[in-house]
Each structure stands twice: as structure tokens, then as C-alpha cells.
Amino acid sequence: METLKEPFNILVAKYTERPAFAERLWNELELAYMHSSRRYHNLSHLERMLGELSAVKEQVKNWDAILFALFYHDVVYDPSGNDNEEQSAALAKKRMREIGVMPYTIENCKIAILATKQHFSSDDPDLGYFLDADLSVLGADWDTYYRYLLSIREEYHMYPDDLYIIGRKKILQNFLNMLSIFKTRYFSDRLEQQARENITLEIQLLDA
Incomplete structure (x- = not known):
């Protein structure tokens, strides 16, 4: 590029x-x-x-x-x-x-x-x-985030669904457990809320 x-x-x-x-x-x-x-x-x-x-x-x-x-x-x-x-x-x-x-x-x-x-x-x-x-993609609009989660799954295609879901949920939950996903006020003010909504929704999709 x-x-x-x-x-x-x-x-x-x-x-x-x-x-x-x-x-x-x-x-x-x-x-x-x-x-x-x-x-x-x-x-x-x-x-x-x-x-x-x-x-x-x-x-x-x-x-x-x-x-x-x-x-x-x-x-x-x-x-x-x-x-x-x-x-x-x-x-x-x-x-x-x-x-x-x-x-x-x-x-x-x-x-x-x-x-x-x-x-x-x-x-x-x-x-x-x-x-x-x-990590800014975590706070992107849902359509962008959804393309991201599909891309990550493709990169980890060598793992069966059950193993992938366990590992992915652990990573996502770690983000939610953080006091703030983003370290700086500039990014946190813009992206924190959307990131938590996106991650929560992805976990729900994984559970489904």
C-alpha cells in the first residue's frame, strides 16, 4: 500500500x-x-x-x-x-x-x-x-468489528470451534475485566463504550 x-x-x-x-x-x-x-x-x-x-x-x-x-x-x-x-x-x-x-x-x-x-x-x-x-478496532462500528472477528477466526482456522471458542472467550473476558480497555483518555473517551458493547455481543455470539 x-x-x-x-x-x-x-x-x-x-x-x-x-x-x-x-x-x-x-x-x-x-x-x-x-x-x-x-x-x-x-x-x-x-x-x-x-x-x-x-x-x-x-x-x-x-x-x-x-x-x-x-x-x-x-x-x-x-x-x-x-x-x-x-x-x-x-x-x-x-x-x-x-x-x-x-x-x-x-x-x-x-x-x-x-x-x-x-x-x-x-x-x-x-x-x-x-x-x-x-486495539482501536475493538471500538469500531459493529459492521467493522464483525468483519474483524470473522478475520480473526479465519487466521485461527487450524483450531476446531470448541477450542477456539474457549480461547477467544477468555481473551474477550480479560478485556471486559480491565478497568479500562484503552490506556489514554483520547482513545477511551472515543472508543471504550463501543468496545465493551462489541465484545459483549461477540461473547453472546460465541455462546450461541
Whole structure:
């Protein structure tokens, strides 16, 4: 998607004057996110996140770290794996080092990617915005949310319904048990109520 490639190239160009290398990095990302198994964790997901984060760009202190985290946080995605975030963070760290990104930005990016594993609360506003953007689909209108839940089921097609329903309900209930699904006031004010309604309705559909 050109809407993603352009900001990626602009980001990378801050650190390297090797356009051919930047092109190789983008092609690597595009190949991963466009894999046929990706029904939700694809370039459209990144595009949605970028739109959400762009609205709060002025509040983000380390925008480069958040952008790198956006592009790399799901670069490794195996629904049956349990170390996707660790592998994604490792690849991000390697690529960022190759283009000369500052260590503190690399570390912030790594922390953001690893945080998507559990989505725990954080005192870091940048991390809060990033995690909220990652979950923003939960607070979308019902039609968008319904397409999302169908896409997630397709990604986990290798699991029979009974196992999938147990696991999915556990994840959804964990969200409902949170004091607030969204970490920042900007996202919570806009999306919290709708997210809880969507999740509750999905649980009802799973029970049915």
C-alpha cells in the first residue's frame, strides 16, 4: 500500500541514504504482511493504526520509535506460535541497527512491540497511544468489528470451534475485566463504550 510505503520510506531516509536498502526493507515487510494466511494482521491493520496514531502525533514524544513499532510489531505472525512479539522485536532491532537508529529509539520500539503481547497498562504515554491504536478496532462500528472477528477466526482456522471458542472467550473476558480497555483518555473517551458493547455481543455470539 502506497499510503504505508511513503511514510516508511520517509522514516528510513532519516537514517540512511541508501534508497535501494530502504526498498529491500519495505519489500520484506510487504511480503510478510501480505501473506495469504493474514486475514486481519495485514497491511490494512497497519494502515488503520497509522491513521489513529497520526491524530495524536503531536502528543507522542518519540514518533520514530512508535512508527518503527507500528511497521514491525506483527511482522512475524504465527497464530499457533507463542513468541511472535519476541521475534518481531528482534527483527525490528536488527533492521534499525543496520540503518543506524539511535539505541534509545530502538529500545523504545522493542518495548512497544513486546507490550502488544499482554497490553498491560503503562505510565509511558507513547506506549499508551501505541497500544490503544493497536486495539482501536475493538471500538469500531459493529459492521467493522464483525468483519474483524470473522478475520480473526479465519487466521485461527487450524483450531476446531470448541477450542477456539474457549480461547477467544477468555481473551474477550480479560478485556471486559480491565478497568479500562484503552490506556489514554483520547482513545477511551472515543472508543471504550463501543468496545465493551462489541465484545459483549461477540461473547453472546460465541455462546450461541
